[in-house]
Amino acid sequence: MKLIENLKNVWQIEELRDRILMTFSLLLVYRFGAQITLPGIDSTQLVGLASNFKDGIGGILNAFTGGAFAKASVFALGIMPYISASIVVQLMGIAIPYLQKLQKEGESGRRKINQITRWLTIGICLIQAPSYMLSLGSLGVPESAFMMQDQQTLFLVISTIILVTGCVFAMWLGEKITDKGIGNGISLLIMVGIIATLPQAFIQEIGSRVDGVGGWFLIIVEVVIWLLVIAACIMLVMGVRKIPVQYARRSATGGYEKNVFGSRQYIPLKLNASGVMPIIFAQAIMFVPSAIGQMDASWAKSIGTAYGDIFGFWYNLTFALLIIVFTYFYTAITVPTNKMADDLKRNGGFIPGIRPGTETSEYLDRIMSQITLPGSLFLAAVAIFPAIISLMGVTQSWALFYGGTSLLIMVGVAIDTMQQINSYLLNRHYDGLIKTGKNRKAVA
Known part of the structure; x- marks a missing residue:
């Protein structure tokens, strides 16, 4: 009953309700895009690619992209180029005086740093996208899966443009979730991708234990x-x-x-x-x-x-x-x-x-x-x-x-999102989600 009452309190706050719906809508768009295979590739012949990204480092990378990497999706690069760009910019901020100055300028400096990060993300994508396309053959995708074998250069250029656009769009979705939704958008995109692989992993574990030792x-x-x-x-x-x-x-x-x-x-x-x-x-x-x-x-x-x-x-x-x-x-x-x-x-x-x-x-x-x-x-x-x-x-x-990346991201992002929802409830004179959920008396 307390859980139902808490959810009612969340739903009664119009701004919070709109932010939650916005977050779910944008996450749904991201998950939908992760299922769309690149034009010119036969999705029925990607079994070998999926097997190469089942375990190991490939499994982690595939989990970060919500399975898009193993599906040759338009979101195959996921949000990782943006993460890499953020690392580079923050590391450069230690040694480059211009970036140090921007860090001290408050909101205006933060916007300029974000713009630099976005451009660097595109640069990283322009390197990773063709590398990904050229490596598909060695990763288990047969030549018959490519429908433009007689125009390989054109296919590579078009696919690179689509992959870069997909990464930029995913980056935009993350920023919109942060601004208009609930929680950190970039972290939420990663968390949703990880959660998408959890049921299948647990089912595989049950199968191995029931049939084995x-x-x-x-x-x-x-x-x-x-x-x-x-x-x-x-x-x-x-x-x-x-x-x-x-x-x-x-x-x-x-x-x-x-x-x-x-x-x-x-x-x-x-x-x-x-x-x-x-x-x-x-x-x-x-x-x-x-x-x-x-x-x-x-x-x-x-x-x-x-x-x-x-x-x-x-x-x-x-x-x-x-x-x-x-x-x-x-x-x-x-x-x-x-x-x-x-x-x-x-x-x-x-x-x-x-x-x-x-x-x-x-x-x-x-x-x-x-x-x-x-x-x-x-x-x-x-x-x-x-x-x-x-x-x-x-x-x-x-x-x-x-443990590792998967669990820590899920727990950290879930707690951060819950705390933001909790702050909205407290500001509207409700007890937080960890409380009883009863209305508080407004302070005059």
């Missing part, structure tokens, strides 16, 4: 472990370190009364302030060794062999290290301790025992470094857990949902 007992054990991992991910995402803050009580004239203090408050510093972005960034980088492995050189083949198995030692060690590095990096650029200290000082607030200003900024920076270390280690441990659970004989497609 373990039966239904091991299936129940696996589900229990999966729920425990989800609980651990929720704790990682929701964990905070509360920093006590004291505010001087304002007098009637607008000044501060001496020796009289107001209520005590807290600054919540998140254990995982960077959210799901470090693992998305790290996963994007981990596609590079696989691409290098396609080269003919012996050293490239060695790299491809070492990093081709996503459940292998070297892959997971590098993956974990990248996650730790990106967690520190993304936390440093998204948690402005200097601005937090300045805002506290401007509003008459201070941390007990810490001088306002520079000393407060250094204190907050030190605390963030201390809590980011266990947070990054925990994040890395969850990310490589699929490799550990696979030792129990779990199928690779189902093991990917025991």
